[in-house]
Amino acid sequence: MPTNPITPNHMSIYWHDYTAHAKNIPAIQSGLSEKSSLIGRVGLILLSCGTGAWRVRSSMNTLAEELGITCNANIGLLSIDYSCFDGKNSVSHSLSLSSTGVNTSKLDRMERFVNNFARFGKEMTVGQLHSQLDEIDKIHGHYSPAMLGLASALACCAFCFLLGGGVIEMLCTFLGAGAGNYLRARLTRRHYTLFLCIMSSVALACLVYAGSIQLIEEIFSVSSSHEAGYICSMLFIIPGFPFITSGIDFAKQDMRSGLERLIYAVMIIVVATVTAWAMALLLNLQPEEFPSLALSPVLLFFLRLAASFCGVFGFSIMFNSPIPLAASAAWIGMIANTLRLELVDLLSCPPAVAAFLGALTAGLLSSLIQKPLGYPRISITVPSIVIMVPGLYLYRAVYNLGEMSLGDSASWLASALLIVLALPLGLVFARIFTDRSFRHCT
Structure with missing residues (x-):
């Protein structure tokens, strides 16, 4: 008899849903909701790699500055609570992981993504950036x-x-x-x-x-x-x-x-x-x-x-x-x-x-x-x-x-x-x- 699938306790986030209203708009011109979703996802992937709160916050701040908004984050082992401001509006999110671990290969790719964002990321659409993060997020284990x-x-x-x-x-x-x-x-x-x-x-x-x-x-x-x-x-x-x-x-x-x-x-x-x-x-x-x-x-x-x-x-x-x-x-x-x-x-x-x-x-x-x-x-x-x-x-x-x-x-x-x-x-x-x-x- 087929076994019943296990229902995940942590629901998946469909990041590309945030890009529906900004398909052809550069990230720098996107709305606060789209920008904040990108910043939060970057922080969450970095957190999943095992790096500390200072590095996660620093990376989120880098993206926020390049996108012209302000970000303030409270970071734990498995969760991030953060708010983004653009001078007129604010958006707050609470994101969490199901588990933690160490993945230095994914961490390396994420740091390169953040460091290169000022040169290449701002003119890309939020959807394109999420697609890049999709590829990075798929990096699990290199080894059997x-x-x-x-x-x-x-x-x-x-x-x-x-x-x-x-x-x-x-x-x-x-x-x-x-x-x-x-x-x-x-x-x-x-x-x-x-x-x-x-x-x-x-x-x-x-x-x-x-x-x-x-x-x-x-x-x-x-x-x-x-x-x-x-x-x-x-x-x-x-x-x-x-x-x-x-x-x-x-x-x-x-x-x-x-x-x-x-x-x-x-x-x-x-x-x-x-x-x-x-x-x-x-x-x-x-x-x-x-x-x-x-x-x-x-x-x-x-x-x-x-x-x-x-x-x-x-x-x-x-x-x-x-x-x-x-x-x-x-x-x-x-x-x-x-x-x-x-x-x-x-x-x-x-x-x-x-x-x-x-x-x-x-x-x-x-x-x-x-x-x-x-x-x-x-x-x-x-x-x-x-x-x-x-x-x-x-x-x-x-x-x-x-x-x-x-x-x-x-x-x-x-x-x-x-x-x-x-x-x-x-x-x-x-x-x-x-x-x-x-x-x-x-």
Whole structure:
């Protein structure tokens, strides 16, 4: 029997209906309703890419100025409330998304659309402009679930080494993270709810890791201490992008967007870590320290460079970055993250201070290559420091909380919070140093 179709909870907006009375009129001469619909749609598409409120508002303001009207917007994680004025009349709209995510490829196209609007957009009709936005809005994933699983496997495998894991832990992490993110990609494409995607993918990642390590222990008689790496297999779920953009929004006093992004990130962290904790109890896994690798400082330095490059590259692919963009972010992340780790090891620098300096370095390097490459700054900077987000600390805080080891839980949580605060601060100060428009509060 045919199944009943699911009725969308968020109704579609038929943008071209706004152009019925202005089919042959340039956008600059269109009415306020047509202009405001174009501005709102641009803001909504940018918001769907995962960028922060400051960038969304800035783009909406750019279009409004070119179209000769005034726009004032209040922006959250999933919605935009805005009003447009032309000196005689005003129009207010409230727009919302059904879900959020990260899509750096679409973000790149939208930034180019906004930047080129002054030269080409004003003389085009609103209908033609909406047709261009139709094409951009169709940019979903460049990569199949299998490719996203492979990217996650690469990123988490590199993450495992950077946290102290060896070959066995890296191999099992590769398998677990690949399976987990493959499942998440499949469920996401079928529009399953967020909590189901998180719990299913994390549970599968932990299960595959545990099964792989058990098989290796039985075949090669290796120590059970390698079970400690199971945490790394679920780190693909850590919401680094909303964590970091929330800090940037706070820095620009976009409190609504900052709070909503922070709550969204915390929600994902809680669901993921509680699921991993439950799987650890079910599979009898313990989050112990990794066995020592006994590598020379020079060899460790070069391996960290390679692992940082691979980790950032994998995370960038998961954000739907084209290969050149992912490689650019990976080169910056390689330098910034290795600097962070070396500061901790060689100079005994506090992890939070090292994280700040690493993020600052990533931001400064991004400002040097952003204009020549033409990519949006945020699509380079945020992926380059996502690998610095302390997912291991956050998980151990929740695990110890579940075990009622409150002192250990508080210690891990405090360490994680300091690093999470330091990362966006590093990017914010890099932006303050290099971007005059960001430096001022207007």
